[in-house]
Amino acid sequence: DQQVKQNSPSLSVQEGRISILNCDYTNSMFDYFLWYKKYPAEGPTFLISISSIKDKNEDGRFTVFLNKSAKHLSLHIVPSQPGDSAVYFCAASGTFSSGSARQLTFGSGTQLTVLP
Amino acid sequence: SAVISQKPSRDICQRGTSLTIQCQVDSQVTMMFWYRQQPGQSLTLIATANQGSEATYESGFVIDKFPISRPNLTFSTLTVSNMSPEDSSIYLCSVEQGNTIYFGEGSWLTVV
Numbered sequence: 001d002q003q004v005k006q007n008s009p010s011l012s013v014q015e016g017r018i019s020i021l022n023c024d025y026t027n028s029m030f031d032y033f034l035w036y037k038k039y040p041a042e043g044p045t046f047l048i049s050i051s052s053i054k055d056k057n058e059d060g061r062f063t064v065f066l067n068k069s070a071k072h073l074s075l076h077i078v079p080s081q082p083g084d085s086a087v088y089f090c091a092a093s094g095t096f097s098s099g100s101a102r103q104l105t106f107g108s109g110t111q112l113t114v115l116p
Numbered sequence: 117s118a119v120i121s122q123k124p125s126r127d128i129c130q131r132g133t134s135l136t137i138q139c140q141v142d143s144q145v146t147m148m149f150w151y152r153q154q155p156g157q158s159l160t161l162i163a164t165a166n167q168g169s170e171a172t173y174e175s176g177f178v179i180d181k182f183p184i185s186r187p188n189l190t191f192s193t194l195t196v197s198n199m200s201p202e203d204s205s206i207y208l209c210s211v212e213q214g215n216t217i218y219f220g221e222g223s224w225l226t227v228v
Contacts, residue, residue: 032215043208043219044159046117051215089159093217103149104217106159 003027004092006107015116019077023090023107026071030092034104035064035075038087047088048075080114087111118143118211120220128226129199136195137223139209144189149217150182151208159208165192199227 005024013019021035031052036044050057050064050073057064063076077084090107119142129135139148150162163171163184171184185193196203204227209220 034216036219041224043120043206043222046216046218049216091159091217093215103161103164104159105161108158 002108003030004090004105004107006088006090006110008110009108010111010113012113012115013080015082015114016079019075019080019084019112019114021075021077021088021090021110021112023073023075024071025073025092027092027094027105028071030094030105032093033064033066033073034091034093035062036089036091037084038089038109044089077112080112082114082116085112085114117216117218118145118213120209120211120218122207122209122220122223124223125221126224128228131200131227133199134195134197135199135225136193137207137209139192139194139220141190141211145211145213146189147212148186148192149210149212150184150192150194151210151219153206153208153222154202155204162194162207196225199225201227203227 003026034049035047037047038044048059048062048064050066055066066073087109089109091104093104121140123138148165151159153159161174162177163173165171165184165186167186167189183195206222208222210217
């Protein structure tokens with residue numbers, strides 16, 4: 001049962017345009033969401049996060065939107081650059097009632113290709 | 117953010133052998149996590165390692181196959197035991213700082 005889903009395995013965007021990466025989740029106990037970028041042969045790099053008490057967080061060219069009622073979040077990259085080409089992972093975490101520490105549940109990733 | 121170093125970065129291993137991956141962090145952290153990313157798949161949590169206690173394993177992962185050590189607040193090891201080709205994967209150490217989890221560069225294991 002996939003609790004975090006990225007339904008688009010790939011996305012191609014022209015340089016300078018907006019890239020929109022989507023992510024859906026099913027577990028209402030998740031209260032913190034993160035986006036990671038991963039280049040081949042490297043570990044994931046943290047990009048941006050959002051707490052469930054917010055609906056938007058912005059950092060430079062990256063903006064994450066959270067729609068709690070729809071259990072949906074998206075990452076917007078504006079303007080897109082060729083160096084943004086990578087796999088983007090959505091991740092969710094929460095401190096669950098079992099008392100377990102925060103752990104990440106990852107989506108399956110979306111390969112973004114920004115065309116020059 | 118924490119600086120996380122993993123060794124080895126890459127290795128080719130023989131079937132049936134075991135390999136220990138080391139993870140060193142440049143600051144003291146309470147929680148360390150070990151993830152795996154098999155080819156073409158997403159990242160999956162193997163276990164959570166706290167200093168001074170037994171690691172907590174996720175469903176589908178057992179201590180006999182993936183023994184973990186956490187001798188202090190800056191270091192952990194993950195051993196992949198009795199390897200088979202299905203264990204060919206990227207193994208990632210990560211730490212929690214604030215609400216964010218940061219990853220090392222990963223250890224790329226190929227089992228032949």
